[in-house]
Amino acid sequence: MIAEHINPFLTSLANTMQTMLGCSLQRGKLMLKSDxxxxxxxxxxxxxxxxxxxxxxxxxxxxxxxxATCKLLEAEESEITPEDIIDAVGELxxxxxxxxxxxxxxxxxxxxxxxxxxxxxxxxxxPSEVTPLVAPYESEWGPLTLEFGMTPMKVNA
Amino acid sequence: MIAEHINPFLTSLANTMQTMLGCSLQRGKLMLKSDxxxxxxxxxxxxxxxxxxxxxxxxxxxxxxxxATCKLLEAEESEITPEDIIDAVGELxxxxxxxxxxxxxxxxxxxxxxxxxxxxxxxxxxPSEVTPLVAPYESEWGPLTLEFGMTPMKVNA
Numbered sequence: 001m002i003a004e005h006i007n008p009f010l011t012s013l014a015n016t017m018q019t020m021l022g023c024s025l026q027r028g029k030l031m032l033k034s035d036x037x038x039x040x041x042x043x044x045x046x047x048x049x050x051x052x053x054x055x056x057x058x059x060x061x062x063x064x065x066x067x068a069t070c071k072l073l074e075a076e077e078s079e080i081t082p083e084d085i086i087d088a089v090g091e092l093x094x095x096x097x098x099x100x101x102x103x104x105x106x107x108x109x110x111x112x113x114x115x116x117x118x119x120x121x122x123x124x125x126x127p128s129e130v131t132p133l134v135a136p137y138e139s140e141w142g143p144l145t146l147e148f149g150m151t152p153m154k155v156n157a
Numbered sequence: 158m159i160a161e162h163i164n165p166f167l168t169s170l171a172n173t174m175q176t177m178l179g180c181s182l183q184r185g186k187l188m189l190k191s192d193x194x195x196x197x198x199x200x201x202x203x204x205x206x207x208x209x210x211x212x213x214x215x216x217x218x219x220x221x222x223x224x225a226t227c228k229l230l231e232a233e234e235s236e237i238t239p240e241d242i243i244d245a246v247g248e249l250x251x252x253x254x255x256x257x258x259x260x261x262x263x264x265x266x267x268x269x270x271x272x273x274x275x276x277x278x279x280x281x282x283x284p285s286e287v288t289p290l291v292a293p294y295e296s297e298w299g300p301l302t303l304e305f306g307m308t309p310m311k312v313n314a
Contacts, residue, residue: 047269057272087284110210111206114212115212115283117274122275126270126273127270130270
């Protein structure tokens with residue numbers, strides 16, 4: 001993880017939350033991921049490939065995921081389904097990753113299909129050769145965590 | 158999900174397990190993913206991008222993950238660390254995805270960085286526009302599940 005890679009992800013998240021959802025974030029201390037960091041209820045995971053490979057994880061509390069889904073769909077909480085929440089969290093991860101890759105042009109990255117992890121106490125772990133960074137956030141809707149790991153060396157099987 | 162996309166993933170998994178780990182698999186009934194399918198203790202998740210985007214999930218019981226790690230590292234169970242298991246599960250997903258993409262040449266796909274999900278009862282969900290397939294397996298080491306979703310339309314943020 002190179003320092004210059006960090007800002008595109010932070011900027012993209014703040015922009016996405018503000019423009020897509022009208023939600024302002026307060027960022028906590030940026031840190032290295034350790035086993036002590038617990039994810040929230042929903043984690044959107046999306047891969048990036050190109051001249052670097054990486055993964056972006058956007059993890060939201062249930063409350064925040066529901067509020068984001070309602071805002072995206074312009075719907076009341078009683079009208080949304082569990083599938084709507086999965087789609088909204090996946091789309092959020094997709095847009096954050098897409099915005100970051102646009103700022104990392106030199107790596108010519110593409111965004112994969114997002115998946116969304118659910119289950120209380122789940123953890124999203126990275127391979128040990130990657131040092132992922134964690135940015136915890138608070139918002140009026142609840143907590144959110146952004147994690148990202150990236151390596152300029154192409155991992156190819 | 159197009160039928161011709163299924164076989165490369167099934168073949169790659171069987172080959173990987175046999176050649177990397179010397180472990181034979183018995184496949185259960187291929188099915189569409191539904192909410193009733195619970196993942197095992199460790200799930201390796203990896204994205205594919207190119208003229209199609211997709212995600213491959215290889216989910217293993219704890220017992221199977223430990224045995225696979227020991228085999229890969231040629232080590233005893235007492236010698237391996239939790240990080241070794243994460244790395245082994247991630248590498249397994251990486252090799253399975255890499256093998257499948259080699260058989261799907263026309264899509265010119267690249268493999269992203271794997272992440273590994275832990276936590277009892279976790280679920281890996283796909284966006285609703287994708288219809289992921291699930292292949293459950295049994296082996297001498299325990300159960301394993303392969304899930305894959307792919308869409309030839311490029312999703313680009």
